[in-house]
Amino acid sequence: MNTDVEPLERRFRAIGRLSDPHWLDYNPNDSGREWLPDQDPQIRVVGVARLPAGAVRTIVDKRAHAFEPSVPSHAPGELAEFLPEGAAWVSSVRYDKHITRSLYRGRFHFSAATDHVYFDTVNPEIVPASQPQ
Numbered sequence: 001m002n003t004d005v006e007p008l009e010r011r012f013r014a015i016g017r018l019s020d021p022h023w024l025d026y027n028p029n030d031s032g033r034e035w036l037p038d039q040d041p042q043i044r045v046v047g048v049a050r051l052p053a054g055a056v057r058t059i060v061d062k063r064a065h066a067f068e069p070s071v072p073s074h075a076p077g078e079l080a081e082f083l084p085e086g087a088a089w090v091s092s093v094r095y096d097k098h099i100t101r102s103l104y105r106g107r108f109h110f111s112a113a114t115d116h117v118y119f120d121t122v123n124p125e126i127v128p129a130s131q132p133q
Contacts, residue, residue, distance in 0.1 A: 060092075067092040069089070
């Protein structure tokens with residue numbers, strides 16, 4: 001379990017300041033039985049982090065992103081104890097593209113009730129800075 005915030009903030013800069021992260025990074029296709037390393041690893045980075053009070057509300061209230069109720073899928077069991085109780089998750093395909101710039105696969109779920117983000121990405125890259133949306 002990783003708790004370092006810096007790698008997440010560099011990759012998910014458009015979300016804002018994160019704290020109290022708990023996340024995993026691993027190759028879900030690696031059984032550990034291969035003789036040769038995977039030539040094109042698909043590293044899944046999945047976890048949860050807190051945003052400053054009110055930051056999630058600011059993000060999800062922007063109508064252009066069209067957030068809708070959602071449920072994070074395929075959460076690794078190791079993260080279960082870190083998912084906030086009482087979270088009412090919402091997500092937006094438009095906002096996902098805003099964060100990833102379509103350079104990698106990623107899904108971001110937000111809970112204004114708990115000021116948390118749940119992220120599930122594959123090979124997240126550091127994307128160029130852009131104008132806030």
